Amino acid sequence: MGSESDLELLETYLDGELPVADAEGLWRRLAAEPELSAQLDQLRADRELRQMVWRSMEPAETSVRRVEAGVGARARRRDVFSALRTAAGVLTAAAACILFGFAMGWLGHENYPSNIPQPAASTGGGIPVVSTADTSRRPELRIEDGSGNVRAVQQFRTPQEEQEFMQDLSRWNQRQSQSQIPDNVVPVSEDLQ
Amino acid sequence: MSLDEKDWQPSTAETTAELFEKAVQVHSRRLLAIARAIVGNRASPEDVVQQAFMNLYQHRDRYDWREPGGLLRRTVVNEALRLLRQPRPAALADESVGSDDDSGAVAGMIENETVTRVRRAIDRLPEHFRAALVLCEYENMPYAQIAETLGASVPQVKTWIHRGRRQLAEMLRPYVEGDAVVEGKRRAAEGKRS
Numbered sequence: 136m137g138s139e140s141d142l143e144l145l146e147t148y149l150d151g152e153l154p155v156a157d158a159e160g161l162w163r164r165l166a167a168e169p170e171l172s173a174q175l176d177q178l179r180a181d182r183e184l185r186q187m188v189w190r191s192m193e194p195a196e197t198s199v200r201r202v203e204a205g206v207g208a209r210a211r212r213r214d215v216f217s218a219l220r221t222a223a224g225v226l227t228a229a230a231a232c233i234l235f236g237f238a239m240g241w242l243g244h245e246n247y248p249s250n251i252p253q254p255a256a257s258t259g260g261g262i263p264v265v266s267t268a269d270t271s272r273r274p275e276l277r278i279e280d281g282s283g284n285v286r287a288v289q290q291f292r293t294p295q296e297e298q299e300f301m302q303d304l305s306r307w308n309q310r311q312s313q314s315q316i317p318d319n320v321v322p323v324s325e326d327l328q
Numbered sequence: 329m330s331l332d333e334k335d336w337q338p339s340t341a342e343t344t345a346e347l348f349e350k351a352v353q354v355h356s357r358r359l360l361a362i363a364r365a366i367v368g369n370r371a372s373p374e375d376v377v378q379q380a381f382m383n384l385y386q387h388r389d390r391y392d393w394r395e396p397g398g399l400l401r402r403t404v405v406n407e408a409l410r411l412l413r414q415p416r417p418a419a420l421a422d423e424s425v426g427s428d429d430d431s432g433a434v435a436g437m438i439e440n441e442t443v444t445r446v447r448r449a450i451d452r453l454p455e456h457f458r459a460a461l462v463l464c465e466y467e468n469m470p471y472a473q474i475a476e477t478l479g480a481s482v483p484q485v486k487t488w489i490h491r492g493r494r495q496l497a498e499m500l501r502p503y504v505e506g507d508a509v510v511e512g513k514r515r516a517a518e519g520k521r522s
Binding site for chain 1: 348349352353356357358361364365374375378381382385386404405439442443446447450461462464465466470471477486489490493494497
């Protein structure tokens with residue numbers, strides 16, 4: 136058995152990794168040293184044996200087909216799972232948006248005022264009375280005299296109170312008309328603010 | 329049907345999925361051999377190769393599947409080494425040597441016995457020695473490419489290959505010397521008869 140460095144040199148040469156200049160030097164030595172040449176032959180034989188071993192590790196056709204089928208099946212499963220996950224993500228995001236919008240609408244509808252004016256109501260004397268159903272402010276009626284001067288402003292806590300007052304006033308006006316009392320109070324309430 | 333690497337010419341019109349499928353068909357055989365050489369009977373080479381392919385499939389759009397050989401070898405080697413680092417399961421049943429059409433002849437049996445002996449010796453080498461050896465001698469890869477595949481330096485790869493071969497020679501020396509003694513006795517017996 137030669138030296139370790141000779142063995143490594145010969146193996147590097149057999150691996151095809153020896154630089155050209157070093158290979159030329161090795162050829163000269165092989166021509167001059169029969170023991171080195173015999174060592175190279177032994178290393179070649181060992182390499183041939185190992186090549187047989189590597190080739191013996193090549194799989195049977197059934198094994199190759201199993202791998203191909205297995206990879207194909209797992210790839211298809213992964214694609215299906217990925218598509219489902221994407222769809223689930225989209226649906227979740229859409230549901231979250233809808234829920235958020237619904238929540239905002241539910242929380243906001245109690246706070247937003249409705250400035251839709253109520254239709255005119257008759258007080259029985261044929262005089263229209265208009266009031267604003269402004270939920271952010273108390274409903275109120277302005278009572279004016281015949282010259283347009285505001286005689287009083289009546290505020291109510293709720294639109295129902297205002298409605299009851301209007302009804303009472305209407306009945307009162309009717310009674311006044313029937314008893315011919317000249318000073319009918321004609322409320323003209325229009326709080327347009 | 330498996331394709332040979334030399335028969336496969338990827339076209340530019342093929343999609344990534346088609347190129348991936350062709351790569352599986354073309355490279356599986358050699359990758360299974362590499363995996364078998366590295367994991368020995370400690371794991372299933374089929375599991376190693378399948379998992380390596382799936383690792384790449386997860387991010388398939390990142391890679392060039394027209395020339396996947398180096399990428400596949402690197403992935404299979406890494407997966408094989410990763411598997412060996414896990415807590416070691418019970419060794420798998422030793423595969424019988426020989427192809428599907430083993431003739432059973434005496435010479436074949438002797439050869440199979442020799443190959444089995446060498447395979448068992450290779451299985452006893454450290455994992456990086458095995459990996460470097462199989463890439464050098466089976467895949468005929470240059471040292472620099474082996475170093476890149478194994479994440480090591482070229483001098484380190486040369487050391488692994490050299491020490492792997494020396495250890496194999498030491499493990500097989502009793503068999504070699506024994507065979508030489510048997511051969512010597514046989515020749516001596518033939519000489520006496522003549």
